[in-house]
Amino acid sequence: MTKQNFLPFLMLYYKELRRFNKVFIQTVLTPLITSSLYLLIFGISLGKNINLLNNIPYLAFIIPGLVMMGVLNNAYQNSSTSIISGKFSGDLQDLRVTPLSNHQIIWALALGGLTRGLLVGTITFFVGQIFYFVNYGSMIQVQNYLILFVFMIIGGLSFAMFGLSVAFWAKTFDQLSAVGSFILTPLIYLGGVFFSLENLHPFWQGLSKFNPLLYFINGVRYGILGQTDVTLWLALGVSFASLTVIYIIAWHSLKKSNFTRW
Amino acid sequence: MSVPLRIKGLVKNYGSLEAVKNVSFDIQPGEIFGLLGPNGAGKTSIISCIVTLEEPTQGEIEVYGYNVAKEPRKAKYKMGTVPQELIHHGFFNTQEILEIHSGYYGIVNNKERINYLLHKLGLWEHREKKVRQLSGGMKRRLLVAKALVHQPKLLLLDEPTAGVDIELRESLWEFVRELQKEGVSILLTTHYLEEAEELCDRVGILNHGQIIKIGETKKLIKDLTHRKVTFQLKTQDKGLEHEYKITIEGDRHIFSVPYSKTIEELFNELSLTLGDVKDLSIQEGSLEDAFRYLLGGQGE
Numbered sequence: 001m002t003k004q005n006f007l008p009f010l011m012l013y014y015k016e017l018r019r020f021n022k023v024f025i026q027t028v029l030t031p032l033i034t035s036s037l038y039l040l041i042f043g044i045s046l047g048k049n050i051n052l053l054n055n056i057p058y059l060a061f062i063i064p065g066l067v068m069m070g071v072l073n074n075a076y077q078n079s080s081t082s083i084i085s086g087k088f089s090g091d092l093q094d095l096r097v098t099p100l101s102n103h104q105i106i107w108a109l110a111l112g113g114l115t116r117g118l119l120v121g122t123i124t125f126f127v128g129q130i131f132y133f134v135n136y137g138s139m140i141q142v143q144n145y146l147i148l149f150v151f152m153i154i155g156g157l158s159f160a161m162f163g164l165s166v167a168f169w170a171k172t173f174d175q176l177s178a179v180g181s182f183i184l185t186p187l188i189y190l191g192g193v194f195f196s197l198e199n200l201h202p203f204w205q206g207l208s209k210f211n212p213l214l215y216f217i218n219g220v221r222y223g224i225l226g227q228t229d230v231t232l233w234l235a236l237g238v239s240f241a242s243l244t245v246i247y248i249i250a251w252h253s254l255k256k257s258n259f260t261r262w
Numbered sequence: 263m264s265v266p267l268r269i270k271g272l273v274k275n276y277g278s279l280e281a282v283k284n285v286s287f288d289i290q291p292g293e294i295f296g297l298l299g300p301n302g303a304g305k306t307s308i309i310s311c312i313v314t315l316e317e318p319t320q321g322e323i324e325v326y327g328y329n330v331a332k333e334p335r336k337a338k339y340k341m342g343t344v345p346q347e348l349i350h351h352g353f354f355n356t357q358e359i360l361e362i363h364s365g366y367y368g369i370v371n372n373k374e375r376i377n378y379l380l381h382k383l384g385l386w387e388h389r390e391k392k393v394r395q396l397s398g399g400m401k402r403r404l405l406v407a408k409a410l411v412h413q414p415k416l417l418l419l420d421e422p423t424a425g426v427d428i429e430l431r432e433s434l435w436e437f438v439r440e441l442q443k444e445g446v447s448i449l450l451t452t453h454y455l456e457e458a459e460e461l462c463d464r465v466g467i468l469n470h471g472q473i474i475k476i477g478e479t480k481k482l483i484k485d486l487t488h489r490k491v492t493f494q495l496k497t498q499d500k501g502l503e504h505e506y507k508i509t510i511e512g513d514r515h516i517f518s519v520p521y522s523k524t525i526e527e528l529f530n531e532l533s534l535t536l537g538d539v540k541d542l543s544i545q546e547g548s549l550e551d552a553f554r555y556l557l558g559g560q561g562e
Binding site for chain 2: 090094098
């Protein structure tokens with residue numbers, strides 16, 4: 001990629017960062033409050049009565065899940081909102097009439113979403129650490145930073161690209177929110193954020209294994225706690241495969257999409 | 263040699279609707295070409311195909327020799343577009359929008375050009391305003407500035423003066439003339455036919471997705487319209503019967519005279535001398551007359 005080709009991509013990424021930074025309260029602080037409430041209600045109040053088979057505190061168990069939930073939700077919302085607001089205001093067509101390629105658009109928007117997701121995920125982790133310290137007098141020792149970041153990056157990119165695909169496909173706000181409500185939220189909540197596979201009925205255990213989010217979330221849990229419901233290599237394989245499939249969907253979606261305003 | 267724009271056999275269908283039917287034309291370097299036609303004639307569809315917002319059903323489009331379907335990025339560096347509809351850009355101010363747009367063309371430090379455009383288009387005082395704080399005319403000027411940040415050699419203006427007041431329209435056209443002097447080739451669509459007549463070197467008249475006439479603006483007017491010649495005679499005893507006479511209003515005899523006929527010939531055929539005439543007025547044919555004539559012939 002020549003410098004002249006690389007700069008348009010960098011500018012779109014930079015624009016995405018500037019965009020979510022301009023609405024910092026909505027994009028970063030709001031998810032932070034949500035995560036804190038989850039930690040308080042599930043981690044502390046209800047968590048005292050939940051026993052996990054491997055004897056780790058429930059608060060420690062849900063922190064990786066909440067971190068990944070923050071990454072995925074925010075990556076998805078960042079890219080989808082960017083496209084939808086562009087469709088609404090009309091400036092989406094700038095991406096088509098300027099020399100940006102489809103691959104550059106996908107990567108720039110995905111990196112924008114990933115950056116926001118990582119920011120929220122990191123803040124959620126530190127808030128989780130504070131809750132943990134207050135309750136147990138020590139901090140959680142991260143077991144493998146490399147694994148942790150690999151899964152956060154794959155998950156964030158995948159969801160940002162998924163958000164982009166849905167936003168390009170959607171013809172109305174209703175369609176966009178329907179995907180969020182009927183597909184994304186169930187997948188996240190049933191992906192093992194709040195529970196371990198071990199605690200489920202064998203039927204639901206089998207069904208959950210078809211949910212790619214289970215592998216993203218367990219990868220992050222392995223990175224932080226060194227424990228996972230699925231093998232690490234399986235989690236890595238499924239995560240990479242999901243990213244590849246979603247990338248192809250995103251590329252196809254852009255190729256077929258209309259960049260004109262709603 | 264490659265020309266700024268070459269369109270060959272362009273067809274664009276939306277489902278069963280044939281919006282553009284086998285359109286071909288080209289634009290020469292430094293030329294202002296007007297694409298004129300009633301609403302729904304297919305003007306915006308053609309521009310959308312040029313800038314790759316729409317995929318042609320059939321046909322080829324080349325910008326400075328680059329096929330927009332095969333080498334879109336190279337073609338896009340050469341052209342700038344002012345869309346018909348206003349764009350709002352919720353998050354950024356005027357200057358930021360121009361910086362971002364420059365970046366899309368791979369230009370990082372473009373302050374000099376941006377400042378020039380902000381001054382030139384009367385946006386300097388509004389550079390820190392968000393787009394929603396700008397008036398309609400200012401938004402339109404911002405679109406022009408965006409289209410020009412990368413100094414394109416081909417400028418596509420899709421109804422750039424729609425809803426814009428007279429003063430701004432005049433200043434915009436003045437700027438378009440300056441761009442032409444700098445060697446920029448311009449494709450223009452407008453509903454203001456007087457302006458098109460004044461600005462455009464050549465025009466193409468589009469109706470129902472087809473180009474029904476294309477040519478030099480002045481020649482097209484001469485070929486398709488008549489001059490309106492009105493005589494007021496000193497005495498009423500002359501009948502002045504002639505095939506070109508269209509009516510009498512009081513003591514005014516009105517003729518519709520083709521450009522092939524000179525006023526001298528008309529005088530001779532009417533057996534008139536200047537001494538017989540109290541008053542004489544000649545109204546030249548206009549692009550609007552030619553436009554009406556052509557669309558009338560198409561059953562409009």
